[in-house]
Amino acid sequence: MNPSQLYLDYSQNESKIKMITAKELKKKYIAFFKSKGHKEIINASLIPQNDPTVLFTTAGMQPLVPNLLGQPHPQGKRLVNVQRCIRTVDIDEVGDSNHHTFFEMLGNWSLGDYWKKEAIELTIEFITKELNVPIERLAATVFKGDEDAPKDTESEQTWLSLNIPKERIAFLPKSENFWGPAGTSGPCGPNTEFFYWKDNNKPAPKSFDPEDDTWVELGNDVLMEYNKDEKGKYHKLEQKNIDFGAGVERIITILQGHEDHYLTELWQPLIKEIEKISDKKYSFPKGTLGFETVPECWKETMCSIRIIADHIKAATFIIADGISPSNTDQGYIVRRLIRRALRHLRLLDVDLFKIDATVDLAKIVIKMYQEEYPHLKTKQKIIFDELKREEDKFQKTLDKGLKELQKMIEKDNKVTSKEAFLLFQSYGFPIEMIEELAKENNVPIDVKGFNKEYEDHQKLSRIGAEKKFKGGLSESSETTAKLHTATHILAEVLRKVLKDPSIKQKGSNITEERLRYDFNFDRKLTDEEKQQVEAEVNKIIKQGLEVKKEEMAPEQAIKQGAQAEFGAKYPDKVSVYSIGNYSKEICMGPHTTNTKELGTFKIKKEESSAAGIRRIKAILI
Secondary structure (H helix, E strand, O other), X not given: OOHHHOOOOHHHHHHXXXXXXXXXXXXXXXXXXXXXXXXXXXXXXXXXXXXXXXXXXXXXXXXXXXXXXXXXXXXXXXXXXXXXEEOOOOHHHEOEOOOOOEEEEEEEEEEOOOOHHHHHHHHHHHHHHHOOOOHHHEEEEEEOOOOOOOOOHHHHHHHHHOOOOHHHEEEEOHHHHEEOOOOOOEEXXXXXXXXXXXXXXXXXXXOOOOOOOOEEEEEEEEEEEEEEOOOOOEEXXXXXXXXXXXXXHHHHHHHOOOOOHHHOOOOHHHHHHHHHHHOOOOOOOOOOOOHHHOOHHHXXXXXXXXXXXXXXXXXXXXXXXXXXXXXXXXXXXXXXXXHHHHHHHHHOOOXXXXXXXXHHHHHHHHHHHOOOOOHHHHOHHHHHHHHHHHHHHHHHHHHHHHHHHHHHHXXXXXXXXXXXXXXXXXXXXXXXXXXXXXXXXXXXXXXHHHHHHHHHHHOOOOOOOOEOOOOOOOOOOHHHHHHHHHHHHHHHHHHHHOOOOOOOEEEEEEOOOOEEEEEEOOOXXXXXXXXXXXXXXXXXXXXXXXXXXXXXXXXXXXXXXXXXXXXXXXXXXXXXXXXXXXXXXXXXXXXXXXXXXXXXXXXXXXXXXXOXXXXXXXXXX
């Protein structure tokens, strides 16, 4: 393909290069691995349940951490799914042609079943037979070994047996070919990645050069045989696992022959709407040979369009999973995404007083994904209300804040920590946006000082990194198991004391120190109600009720009265935990075996989490 053809309008190229749609790719993937004995598991929420090591679900393996550590999965040892994910560590990179905050990941797992050879063979069979990718255009990387893990010659031998020549196999260090853990600790291991030669005008070279950008990664098999503890030490897992992952957006871009992810059908409906409301075009001038030869104004326009499309898609999905914009935790990320999108809409001269731009774009997202994610349609009013509320709130202070920033710059040609904190506290500017504005004005900003100001005044750590707390699912300790069991009791007690059977879990976070439980309720609990809840939980604990685990079909569990998430898509078989005859709930664990192990339950705080959502923090002593 001639380089000048790569950047024309999508409509001009669609008929020539469209080979497979994203929906077709996902269906082919699930069908193939089902034919190989894998069971499809549910697409989990973006908000991790009982895993405080990360703010969001960042990979398909994350909900499976207990199973990767040896806990049996109710659906067996071979699993497959397509998982929606959020990664925030690259937010500042969004605006180029291949970074995203929200993405979907193809994943298949072996939980102590097949190992390296069969995993690589399955991957290549799918790529070459189902997707028709020529093996002559493939290369691989494997782990070169270090003091923590040996050189991976077994994977090398498998690649050689599949007709990948030795010159196309590169041994790389841990920084390139070792995955995980997802949080601060947990299952991890070396990985082996496979690459595709994307140039259609010349054959792949005999030797593979990992530094050559013409080779693009299609996916990787993580060979999980270690567990990293909190001290950074690696221990051999009793159960070896395979964790395959590949980004849908990346693969579909390659298969359709694009250089730019945003030219696929996963982005074009959104981009067309942004073009419509901004009267700007998402295309390079004809005759240009690439991004580096394009006038600066064109680059800025295309970057803004990408940022808006990415951020509104991500915000729509996060809000649909129960998170409202706020100044803490996941809510901070949503606020940051929406406000950055709004600023770039203004840079495109969109009149935000005439249209509800974020709402109009969210409608496109819902239309694009509602078949696969019906909860988007179900929760569209909540999504629209939250976006509109945040848009209106930010509009009121944006101009004032920009004027204040300009005064700061004119005064001493920099932004001090106190000035940055003023913009954050008084005008709602996320620190990342202040950094971006300072960079645009070519002035320094004291980010380190801002973080200190933030901690001193708000007593909060800076939000935005994926790794936030210690602990998590990978550390199913005796303490976390007790707190998890107490959470089940608390949920049932709330329904009984507040006389509201419709109360459901809206979020949960458990660390070694405490439990946090979010539930739907429209008012603050009275002191008397809190005392009643606390007393009832302790009453159940003292009864010494047996905690029993069963595996059954979700329909059978619900028929037996088990608590379940309304509208959730459950697998064919689920784990159900019963606490005597008092509580029954579909859950992944971990739990104690008897309530008498818990100790004494004490509520530390009851507060609002979001509109119509209350939060209880409690401990066991």
